[in-house]
Amino acid sequence: MKKVSFAHMGYSYLGFKQLLEEMGFEVIVPDNPNASTLDRGVQYAPEFACIPFKTVLGTYLEILDRGAEIIITSGGVGPCRAGLYGLLHEKILRNLGYEFDMCVFDPPLTGLWTFFRKLRKILKETNISWLAFIDIVRRAWKKLKLIDELEQLAINIRPYEVKKNDTTRTFNQCLKIVEKARSLYQLDNAQMECRQLLNDIPQDRSRRPLRIGIVGEIYVMLEPFMNLDIEKKLGEMGVIAYRSIYLTNYANSDILSHGTMDIRRIAHPYLNQFVGGHGQNSVGETILYAKNGFDGVIQLAPFTCIPEIVAKSILPKVSRDFGIPVLCLTIDEQTGSAGVETRLEAFIDLLCQRREQMEAKNNESLLFGY
Amino acid sequence: MNPCYLGIDVGSVSTNVVVISSDGDVLTSLYLRTQGKPINAIKEGVRKIKENLSKDVEIAGTGTTGSGRNLAGAIIGADIIKNEITAHAVAARFEVPSVQTILEIGGQDSKIIILREGVVTDFAMNTVCAAGTGSFLDQQAARLGIPIEQFGELALKSKNPVRIAGRCTVFAESDMIHKQQMGHNIEDIINGLCEALVRNYLNNVAKGKEILPSIVFQGGVAANVGIRSAFTNALKKEITIPRHFSVMGALGAALLARDYIKNNPGTKFKGFEVSEENFEADSFVCEGCSNLCEIVNIKEEGKLIARWGSRCGKWDTI
Numbered sequence: 096m097k098k099v100s101f102a103h104m105g106y107s108y109l110g111f112k113q114l115l116e117e118m119g120f121e122v123i124v125p126d127n128p129n130a131s132t133l134d135r136g137v138q139y140a141p142e143f144a145c146i147p148f149k150t151v152l153g154t155y156l157e158i159l160d161r162g163a164e165i166i167i168t169s170g171g172v173g174p175c176r177a178g179l180y181g182l183l184h185e186k187i188l189r190n191l192g193y194e195f196d197m198c199v200f201d202p203p204l205t206g207l208w209t210f211f212r213k214l215r216k217i218l219k220e221t222n223i224s225w226l227a228f229i230d231i232v233r234r235a236w237k238k239l240k241l242i243d244e245l246e247q248l249a250i251n252i253r254p255y256e257v258k259k260n261d262t263t264r265t266f267n268q269c270l271k272i273v274e275k276a277r278s279l280y281q282l283d284n285a286q287m288e289c290r291q292l293l294n295d296i297p298q299d300r301s302r303r304p305l306r307i308g309i310v311g312e313i314y315v316m317l318e319p320f321m322n323l324d325i326e327k328k329l330g331e332m333g334v335i336a337y338r339s340i341y342l343t344n345y346a347n348s349d350i351l352s353h354g355t356m357d358i359r360r361i362a363h364p365y366l367n368q369f370v371g372g373h374g375q376n377s378v379g380e381t382i383l384y385a386k387n388g389f390d391g392v393i394q395l396a397p398f399t400c401i402p403e404i405v406a407k408s409i410l411p412k413v414s415r416d417f418g419i420p421v422l423c424l425t426i427d428e429q430t431g432s433a434g435v436e437t438r439l440e441a442f443i444d445l446l447c448q449r450r451e452q453m454e455a456k457n458n459e460s461l462l463f464g465y
Numbered sequence: 466m467n468p469c470y471l472g473i474d475v476g477s478v479s480t481n482v483v484v485i486s487s488d489g490d491v492l493t494s495l496y497l498r499t500q501g502k503p504i505n506a507i508k509e510g511v512r513k514i515k516e517n518l519s520k521d522v523e524i525a526g527t528g529t530t531g532s533g534r535n536l537a538g539a540i541i542g543a544d545i546i547k548n549e550i551t552a553h554a555v556a557a558r559f560e561v562p563s564v565q566t567i568l569e570i571g572g573q574d575s576k577i578i579i580l581r582e583g584v585v586t587d588f589a590m591n592t593v594c595a596a597g598t599g600s601f602l603d604q605q606a607a608r609l610g611i612p613i614e615q616f617g618e619l620a621l622k623s624k625n626p627v628r629i630a631g632r633c634t635v636f637a638e639s640d641m642i643h644k645q646q647m648g649h650n651i652e653d654i655i656n657g658l659c660e661a662l663v664r665n666y667l668n669n670v671a672k673g674k675e676i677l678p679s680i681v682f683q684g685g686v687a688a689n690v691g692i693r694s695a696f697t698n699a700l701k702k703e704i705t706i707p708r709h710f711s712v713m714g715a716l717g718a719a720l721l722a723r724d725y726i727k728n729n730p731g732t733k734f735k736g737f738e739v740s741e742e743n744f745e746a747d748s749f750v751c752e753g754c755s756n757l758c759e760i761v762n763i764k765e766e767g768k769l770i771a772r773w774g775s776r777c778g779k780w781d782t783i
Contacts, residue, residue, distance in 0.1 A: 127755045128755075129757045259781065260781060267777065411673050434590070437549065437550065440551070442588075444547075445586070
C-alpha cells in the first residue's frame with residue numbers, strides 16, 4: 096500500500112491519521128513543525144511567501160524524506176495566494192528531485208465533478224466501498240470535533256489552574272486517549288473521560304480572567320508552533336483566549352455562535368468585499384467580540400498576508416468605533432518570542448487597567464444616581 | 466531603617482538601576498552599558514548602587530523590567546517582573562501626571578505609548594527594523610569620530626539639513642557617506658540624520674496614533690538635543706523631557722515594586738551580596754519531542770535557580 100502524508104496543522108493530524116489508516120493507507124504522520132522544519136522551508140520558498148507556505152514546505156520535505164509517496168492537501172479560492180500553494184509546493188519539490196503524487200482537494204462546491212474524480216482516484220488505490228468510506232469519514236470527523244471541544248475546554252480552564260502547566264499536561268494526556276479511540280462508542284467514552292480529566296484539574300474559580308478574542312489567518316491560528324503557543328501563554332497570564340476558527344468550525348461557546356450569524360454581513364459596513372483568506376472574518380469577528388463584551392482582540396497575521404493586511408488597516412477604525420483594544424501580531428520566521436511576550440504582557444496590563452477604570456466609573460455613576 | 470525600592474531595567478544596550486524612597490523620590494540611579502553581558506551588568510549595577518546608598522537604607526521591594534527582566538529577576542530575587550511598556554508608562558505617569566503620549570527610544574527598540582486619563586489605551590513597538598534607535602546613532606557617531614554626547618549639539622548648529630534616507634540603517638549609512646562625499650558639512654548631515662530618524666519613527670511606530678499633549682520623550686536617546694528639536698519641529702508641539710529620562714524603565718519597575726509590596730508584604734530580594742556570587746547560564750536542546758525546545762539554565766554558585774524555554778512546561782519546575 097502507498098505511503099500517504101499531509102501537512103501538519105494543530106492537532107488535526109490525529110483525525111487525518113485515522114481517516115487514512117482506516118482507508119488502508121500506510122500513513123506517515125508529520126511531526127510538529129519546529130525551527131529546523133521552518134529553516135528547510137525558508138531555504139526553498141520564495142522570500143516573500145507567507146510563513147504558512149514556508150512551514151508547510153518544510154513539513155513536506157520532512158515527510159518526503161521519510162518516504163511519503165502521496166501528499167494530500169487542500170486548495171482554495173479567491174485572492175489569497177494559498178489557493179495556489181499546492182501547485183507551487185509541487186513544482187518546488189519536483190525541481191528538488193522528489194517523486195510523489197500531489198493530490199490537491201479544492202472546496203467541493205468550486206467543482207463537484209473534479210472533487211468527485213479526485214476522491215474516486217484515491218479510493219481506487221484502496222479498494223474500499225463508498226459506504227465504508229462514509230463511515231470512516233464520519234468517525235474521523237467526530238474525532239476532529241472532539242479534539243476541538245477539548246482544546247476549547249482546556250482554554251477555558253487554563254486561566255483558573257492552581258498549578259501552572261496542569262492544564263497543558265492533562266490536555267496532552269487527553270490527546271493520547273483520543274488518539275486510541277476509533278469507533279463511535281470508544282470516541283464517546285474518550286469524550287467522557289477527557290472532559291472529566293480536564294474538569295478535575297484543581298482550579299481557583301475566584302479569579303476573574305480577561306476575555307480576549309483571537310482573529311486572523313487560519314494556519315497561524317491553529318498551529319501552536321506558528322503563533323508561539325499564544326493560547327497557552329495567554330492562559331497562563333490569566334486570559335481566556337477565544338479563537339474564532341476551529342477546524343470543524345465547532346463553536347460550543349454560547350457567547351459566540353458562528354453558525355447562526357453571518358460574519359461577512361457583520362463586516363460589511365467596514366469591508367464590503369471578500370478579500371480572500373480570513374480578511375473579512377477578522378473584521379467581522381472583531382465587531383462580534385466587541386458586541387459580546389470582550390476585553391480585547393488579538394489579530395494574528397502572517398507577514399505579507401494580503402487579506403490580513405487589508406483587515407489590519409481597517410481594524411483601528413473598528414477598534415475606535417466599538418471601543419475595543421486590538422493588538423496586531425505579524426508573524427514570520429524573524430518573529431522573536433521575546434518580542435511577542437513583551438507585547439502580550441503589555442496588552443494584558445492595558446486591558447486590566449482599562450477594566451478597573453471602567454468598573455470604577457460604573458460604580459461612581461451608580462453612586463451618583465443613588 | 467529607611468524602606469526603599471530597587472528597580473532594574475536590563476536592556477539590549479544599557480542596564481539601569483534606580484533606588485527610590487517610599488515617596489517615589491529617586492535616591493540614586495545608574496546607567497551602565499550592558500555590553501552583551503547582562504549577568505555582569507546586573508551584578509555590577511547592584512554593587513555600584515550599594516556604594517551610593519547610605520547605611521540606613523533597607524531594600525523593601527524589587528522590580529525588574531527590560532528584555533533581560535526574567536534573568537535579572539532570577540539573579541536578584543525580584544518581587545515583580547514587568548514588561549518595559551508598562552514600566553515606562555508607570556514612570557512617565559508618576560513624573561508627568563498629565564501625560565497622554567510617551568515617545569520612547571532606547572538602544573534597539575522604540576515605542577509609543579498612548580495614555581488617556583492616566584491609563585494606557587494603546588501602544589506600538591518597532592517591528593521590522595531597529596533603524597532609528599540608539600545603537601544606530603552610537604554607531605554613526607563612532608564612524609564620524611564624534612563623541613555621542615556632542616552629537617545632538619552639532620546637529621543644532623546646522624543651517625541647511627540634508628535629507629537622509631532613514632528607512633534602513635544600512636541604506637541610511639550609505640546615504641550619509643554619499644552626502645559626505647558630495648561635500649555637505651558634518652552638522653547638516655547629522656541634523657539630516659536626526660530628522661530622518663524622527664520621520665521614520667513617526668511614520669512607522671507612531672503611524673495612526675493620536676499624539677496629544679502632554680508629550681513625554683524618554684529613553685537614552687532623549688539626551689540627544691538634536692533629536693529633541695527634530696521632534697519639536699515635526700510635531701509642532703512642546704515636548705517634556707522628564708528628569709530621569711534615561712532610567713525611566715528602572716524607575717517604573719521600582720514604583721511597581723513599591724505598589725506590589727504594599728499589597729504583598731515581604732520582599733524576595735536576596736541582598737546586595739548577589740554581586741559577589743557566581744552566576745552562569747547554559748542551554749541545551751530538549752529532544753523529548755519534535756518541538757526541540759532550547760532550554761536555558763541559570764545557576765547561582767552551581768545551584769540551579771531558574772530554567773525556561775520549554776513549550777510543554779516539562780522543564781519549568783526545578
